[in-house]
Amino acid sequence: MAVAGLAIGLFVSPAAAAVSSPGDPGIGDSYYPLDGNGGYVVDHYDIRLSYLPANDRLFGTTTILATTTQDVTQFNLDFLLRVSSVLVNSRPAEFSSDGGELTITPIAPLPAGRRLTIVVRYSDTPESYRLYGNPSWLRTATGAVATNAPHIAPWWFPSNDHPRDKATFDVSIAVPPGVEALSNGELMAIRQEAPQWVRWSWRSLSPQAPYLAFLAIGQFDLKVAPGPTGQTLITAYSDALGANGPAARASVERTPEIIQVLENWFGPYPFETQGGVVVDAGLGYAMETQTRPVYDSVFFFPGTNTSVVAHELAHQWVGDSVSVDDWRDIWLNEGFATYAQFLWSDYEGEGTPAEIAQFRYDTIPADDPFWQVLPGNPGVPNQLHRAVYFRGAMTLQALRTAVGDDAFFAILRTWTEEHKYATATTDDFIALSEEVSGQQLDDLFTTWLFTPGKPSAGPNGPAATRTTTAKPTSYDKIVFNVDLMSAGK
Structure with a gap:
């Protein structure tokens, strides 16, 4: 039975090949015509990377589980970094990159409804890239921060980068000892991989738009503990906050209380974890990253600021879930x-x-x-x-x-x-x-x-x-x- 299924999966009739066409390089957004892609939908991203803060070197693989929505001869991913290889269903595929579009040509046309496993291997320095003229990857003294809207994913993982195509995520990133690597969802593990690497693994099981995935790499005071509602509360504060640190903590540590108040107006909180990350990186804004907003420390000068926390937490309902x-x-x-x-x-x-x-x-x-x-x-x-x-x-x-x-x-x-x-x-x-x-x-x-x-x-x-x-x-x-x-x- 497995052999028969494999035979069917690899066979493409001449007639099917004749009507196949490339997936559209854009999903049809009014403002960003090349955001997202046509021809497939994503179910899951498995992002496994390593990062060296000293030289901004990011390398590893992203594995994408997807399904074609039409017969396609090629399809696109939104991505900026230098790619070394692409596999589609374990077979090498041709690829080219141009201005944030990674165009992939499988070895044979793909029929509609085909499940895809896409493996993209890459290595590059993200800070130098621009999309629509804008930077998004921000280096810090001890790491980097990857969070922005409407675009951040192309700086660190290939994706179908539009809110219309949400997926679940596994994010695993190795960094040098003494450096934390934070992302969305639940913290699944922290493991010493080698003397020079510690790997941090995160999992998000609620559907998530690619731009709401984030990385915060650096030196943080991290707390992972059960919150008052039973959900895991994960908060992290940059070691560089200085005098803004107490005000930041006095604001972000009220996250569970603010969520419970917002539930009165917006209904039950939609995600599996809650919390917040405060960075001192010159970010200049706060960002509603799913399950765990990221705040610039400037919001907490000269004192506490639960108003911005309420704003970013409200986005968990309006912006992230909806x-x-x-x-x-x-x-x-x-x-x-x-x-x-x-x-x-x-x-x-x-x-x-x-x-x-x-x-x-x-x-x-x-x-x-x-x-x-x-x-x-x-x-x-x-x-x-x-x-x-x-x-x-x-x-x-x-x-x-x-x-x-x-x-x-x-x-x-x-x-x-x-x-x-x-x-x-x-x-x-x-x-x-x-x-x-x-x-x-x-x-x-x-x-x-x-x-x-x-x-x-x-x-x-x-x-x-x-x-x-x-x-x-x-x-x-x-x-x-x-x-x-x-x-x-």
């Missing part, structure tokens, strides 16, 4: 996470969402260029503009004003449940909002997301006056966080 189907819908990530900061502020007694949204609306003049950026389709240069964050959050406050609290929070919980581990669009969110509320909401979303200029009525409705004459206590911190993140990424 991901954008197209990068033009980025407000579904950033507007929602910013609104979570408003909700956390209310929980802390430092200003309600209505107060914060209204104050932001009132204090940005109508002629400010802020109002010309459209959160629903901001364009690549403005994809992470502060308007995507703040006007996106104001959109949610306007929705809450229009439909009432019961319907609004039902919309949030239904959104994260219906699209769990998948992707969704702005049109999907509008349709859900109308379904749950029983209201026609096209005008509201058109005004707030797609119309240039300052809306004539604020986020609390046309009859609202300024909700507070004083600035909400948390306001400056939220603005600081958003300004850092929108400038840094």
